[in-house]
């Protein structure tokens with residue numbers, strides 16, 4: 009598997025992870041936040057995000073990497089290989105964080121990826137293929153409503169025209185926000201050719217309970233679930249909370265409540281553990297205690313590793329909407345934001361990750377990711393796989409999200425070994 013030592017991985021290469029620096033960098037990055045610790049909020053293109061980006065750039069340059077940005081702010085920190093035109097080996101994740109999140113989601117893959125590259129350099133590894141650490145723009149859907157915005161553009165899953173039209177809750181478009189943040193080149197230039205990456209491996213916390221429950225230190229992801237998200241507008245007639253008699257009401261929030269429970273029931277009764285659905289946003293208008301809700305806006309997230317099952321939940325949602333609309337005399341309009349295909353991970357990357365686990369005598373669990381990740385979209389232009397580390401109680405997207413130092417260091421070491429093997 010190894011090419012000659014001069015070109016690839018030194019015969020007795022044993023990268024060592026600088027635990028102290030890696031853990032202190034995770035703590036330092038968490039400081040760039042619009043929420044009080046231990047929560048982290050870092051919305052794309054806010055001052056906290058821009059400061060975090062600048063801090064990451066300095067860390068990458070300190071590590072001897074050359075940093076470039078594309079038109080949507082995807083960050084590429086590159087360790088040049090001996091064979092410059094050869095396809096690149098990529099790793100990385102995201103540093104944007106949803107409101108009231110934790111400090112490990114995405115960050116472990118970015119700072120772990122950086123430390124993996126530094127560790128390889130420290131032990132004299134000289135890659136044939138260049139290695140790139142990516143920090144993807146807007147993995148989270150918080151600001152522009154769609155997740156994996158940067159990797160969708162890189163892979164061509166989202167067109168520049170469609171992306172330019174995205175707006176945040178204040179009506180600011182992606183174009184004016186990104187340009188105000190200094191990313192002014194054309195979105196057309198973001199898409200990468202499918203020959204650009206030889207392979208891509210993303211380190212991430214599991215965001216689920218299985219590894220901890222099974223006492224297995226690492227997970228190798230074989231499939232990434234397919235996310236779909238919808239915006240639903242429910243309009244009733246509102247009115248005075250005292251004056252309108254109950255039989256005469258068309259309460260938009262009561263209609264929304266019925267619909268949310270129908271969606272939950274459809275996911276619970278799909279017959280498979282991988283079917284999940286959440287109504288994560290519920291905006292009530294006018295939002296006065298003594299005024300009957302006249303309008304409700306829901307944002308719904310439905311996922312599955314199987315498109316047919318996910319489709320069945322969406323059909324149930326449609327049928328429930330029609331029934332509730334007729335019964336309560338409210339109007340219900342559903343807008344589909346995205347409905348992506350699930351992603352299969354690539355055997356060559358899965359193999360290198362599993363061989364790296366084996367080299368260190370580490371057990372791993374082959375598993376599915378129900379969280380989506382940028383690897384889902386990079387997988388459309390390159391062979392990808394993901395390496396999971398446990399997170400306590402499976403918690404994520406919460407301030408008490410936690411990954412242990414040992415798990416973070418183990419994941420970073422296995423990633424370093426796999427990157428070396430892929431880049432040799």
Ligand code: HGY
Pocket residue numbers: 147148149155378379380381
């Ligand atoms: O929602 C997700 O799956 C990811 O954490 N953005």
Ligand code: MN
Pocket residue numbers: 113148405
């Ligand atoms: Mn997340």
Ligand code: MN
Pocket residue numbers: 102113114147212381
């Ligand atoms: Mn993530």
